[in-house]
Amino acid sequence: xxxxxxRILKDGHALSETVLKVDSFLNHQVDPNLMYEMGTYFKNYFxxxxxxxxxxxxxSGIAPAVMTAMxxxxxxxxxxxxxxxxxxxxxxxTTVHSFTKAMDYELTLSKKYITAEDRILIxxxxxxxxxxxxxxxxxxxxxxxxxxxxxxxxxxSFQPGRKVLEDKGYEVYSLARIAKLGEGLIEFxx
Amino acid sequence: xxxxxxRILKDGHALSETVLKVDSFLNHQVDPNLMYEMGTYFKNYFxxxxxxxxxxxxxSGIAPAVMTAMxxxxxxxxxxxxxxxxxxxxxxxTTVHSFTKAMDYELTLSKKYITAEDRILIxxxxxxxxxxxxxxxxxxxxxxxxxxxxxxxxxxSFQPGRKVLEDKGYEVYSLARIAKLGEGLIEFxx
Numbered sequence: 001x002x003x004x005x006x007r008i009l010k011d012g013h014a015l016s017e018t019v020l021k022v023d024s025f026l027n028h029q030v031d032p033n034l035m036y037e038m039g040t041y042f043k044n045y046f047x048x049x050x051x052x053x054x055x056x057x058x059x060s061g062i063a064p065a066v067m068t069a070m071x072x073x074x075x076x077x078x079x080x081x082x083x084x085x086x087x088x089x090x091x092x093x094t095t096v097h098s099f100t101k102a103m104d105y106e107l108t109l110s111k112k113y114i115t116a117e118d119r120i121l122i123x124x125x126x127x128x129x130x131x132x133x134x135x136x137x138x139x140x141x142x143x144x145x146x147x148x149x150x151x152x153x154x155x156x157s158f159q160p161g162r163k164v165l166e167d168k169g170y171e172v173y174s175l176a177r178i179a180k181l182g183e184g185l186i187e188f189x190x
Numbered sequence: 191x192x193x194x195x196x197r198i199l200k201d202g203h204a205l206s207e208t209v210l211k212v213d214s215f216l217n218h219q220v221d222p223n224l225m226y227e228m229g230t231y232f233k234n235y236f237x238x239x240x241x242x243x244x245x246x247x248x249x250s251g252i253a254p255a256v257m258t259a260m261x262x263x264x265x266x267x268x269x270x271x272x273x274x275x276x277x278x279x280x281x282x283x284t285t286v287h288s289f290t291k292a293m294d295y296e297l298t299l300s301k302k303y304i305t306a307e308d309r310i311l312i313x314x315x316x317x318x319x320x321x322x323x324x325x326x327x328x329x330x331x332x333x334x335x336x337x338x339x340x341x342x343x344x345x346x347s348f349q350p351g352r353k354v355l356e357d358k359g360y361e362v363y364s365l366a367r368i369a370k371l372g373e374g375l376i377e378f379x380x
Contacts, residue, residue, distance in 0.1 A: 029267045029303045030252075032260035059249035059268065062220075066253045067260075070222035077219045078249065113219045 001041050001175040005188055007034060008154070014181045018128075018156070026125060026153065027060045032067075038175055039067030042123065042151045045173045047072070049148045051121045053114070055079055055140070057107065057132050060125040064153055068123055077113045079136055081105040092142045096135035099128065107135040109143075116144035127152040127174060130161030137170060149173065156181070157189050191231050191365040195378055197224060198344070204371045208318075208346070216315060216343065217250045222257075228365055229257030232313065232341045235363045237262070239338045241311040243304070245269055245330070247297065247322050250315040254343055258313055267303045269326055272296040282332045286325035289318065297325040299333075306334035317342040317364060320351030327360060339363065346371070347379050 013021040025031040042064070054076045056065035062078055069076035085093060085106055092109045114120070122136045127150075137147045147170050155162060155174035158181070165172050177189035203211040215221040232254070244266045246255035252268055259266035275283060275296055282299045304310070312326045317340075327337045337360055345352060345364035348371070355362050367379035 023300065024302070028270065028300055029265050030256060030259070032256050032266055033263070035256060036260055059252060062249060062252040063256045063266075066220060066222050066225060066256060069220070070226055070257075073223070075219050076222055076253075080218065110213065110218055112214070 001038065003034065003037055004153070004176045007031075008176055008178075009186060012186060014184060014186050016183065017181050018159070020154065020156070020178065020181055020186065022154065026063075030063050032063070035063045035067045036071075038064045038153060039069075039071045041175055042068040042121070042173070043071045046121055046149050046151065049121065050119050051148050052118045053077060054121050054123055055109075055136055056123045057081070057136060061123055061153075064125065065123040068121075068151070075113075077109065079139065080108040082108045092139045094135050094138045094142070096131050098131065107132070107139060109139045111143070114140065114143040114145050118143070118145040119148035120145055121149045121151060122147060123151040123153075125153045127155040127161040127165075127172070128159045130164040133161070133165055133170075134168070137165075137168070151175075154178065191228070193224065193227055194343070194366045197221075198366055198368075199376060202376060204374060204376050206373065207371050208349070210344065210346070210368065210371055210376065212344065216253075220253050222253070225253045225257045226261075228254045228343060229259075229261045231365055232258040232311070232363070233261045236311055236339050236341065239311065240309050241338050242308045243267060244311050244313055245299075245326055246313045247271070247326060251313055251343075254315065255313040258311075258341070265303075267299065269329065270298040272298045282329045284325050284328045284332070286321050288321065297322070297329060299329045301333070304330065304333040304335050308333070308335035309338035310335055311339050311341060312337060313341045313343075315343045317345040317351040317355075317362070318349045320354040323351070323355055323360075324358070327355075327358070341365075344368065 054069045152174040157177045179189045180187040244259045342364040347367045370377040
């Protein structure tokens, strides 16, 4: 997505070989028009995938996911990050490890908002190790539903996330794929 | 907002005299078209308020806020809920008590995304005691900027939030105002 590449080059900050800050348009301040354009890209890519619902993970995935959901005319579900297990039968939960925050959380989905007939598009802001997307996929499959695709805003292609997801059979579409980061250096996959 | 009233009556669940669950279209599953319509209402109400930026609080405020920001052609900033103080000079922070979750959190704003010239519209999903909106307003004023308005999706008008905010001089506009809740009972303010 050319507009996103340009924006990352203009406003992104590579702080190290692994950390890319995009706080000025995606993770803290949000450019709503850019989010809408991301939604258009996701819609165009996944429009033949018979998606029934869009899932995202709170909270930086919500803005691009809701813009995609609107353009695809589908409901969106925000998977919640809980700090502890909910001990009733109303939810699906799975433990996800966040390498960024060096902590675990319980990704949570109410059973009311998925059925075995659903074909889910998972949208998230970053793909690095794939832990969050894998967690979301586990919840979908626990419900007997299908992961019809995974849409990522920024993929760190030098980290294992894409391979991990593809090895499980998931189709991954990323709007920007970063080949290399370094202090002041950002290179995209050709 | 008539569409929202109808949706609350159809899909909301009053669980007690204080708890209204709207998980099926706002807080967990999200109806993106309804979020867009909310944005239209907020835009129409605040269009003469010379707003420069929209602030919201993660995470259920993000969807209506980003739809409002898009229609007003303004940036949005998501105020982050941190569990602990960040000990550097790059952020504004204030402690907010959540009555719903019976816990405190540190509402956090990077100093990069506000200036003293900003006129901020704060958008949030619920107004009950007003703690979250007051916290957001404290951050805005700590930066020397102005709170130009507060937009709420669902106001529990039987709780003190609106009065608390109005006593501070803030203008509050709510898309739905609930006068009374009870098991199976939802009444709006006339």
